[in-house]
Each structure stands twice: as C-alpha cells, then as structure tokens.
Amino acid sequence: MCIFCKILAKEIPAEFLFENGDIVAFKDKYPKAKTHILIVPKKHIETIKDLKEDEEDEILVGKMFLVARDIAKGLKLDGYQTLFNVGRAGGQEVMHIHLHLMSHQ
16 A cells, blocks of 8 residues: 555545545645645556546546645645656656645745
C-alpha cells in the first residue's frame, strides 16, 4: 500500500483541507513553496500514463483541477502553479497520481 493510500485509510495522519467521495487535499509534508498542497484521488492510479481513456478517469482528473482552483480561491491566492510529475524520471516520488498546487504567497 502506498503512503497516499495509507493517508486515505487514516493510517497516517494528515490535515485534510478538502475531502469528498473522490478526492482529498492536504499540505505537502516537504513543501517546495510557501503554499504547497497535494490533491490526491481516492482511486489508486500510479501515474498519468496509467489513466484509462474513459469517462471516469477523464472526469476524475478534471475534478482534481477544479479542487485546486477552489482551494486557491479559498486561500485568496493571486497566482499559483499546478503540476503533475510523471514517473520516477519525471520527479514523481509517490506512485499514486497527485496534483501539486503551489504558490509563493
């Protein structure tokens, strides 16, 4: 079980900023910016390369971006970055897709 699945199962504590039936969001334990939040689907998908070309995964990824937008709005961030790292060579450290929301605000 990956670390994000353990967080989702509440085996490892994390302060959720957002949670619904599909997605959670929490602060990165090792932030690379003043604001660094991870948006993680509850469905375990290792990398972007593993997304299925079906409506379910398409909607899930879209929802991840909408959650990022809503969190940024709630935090009153004027500007921010969203980032997916893909695979070890692409800087992905946890093999469970997650969207980084980062801002220097």
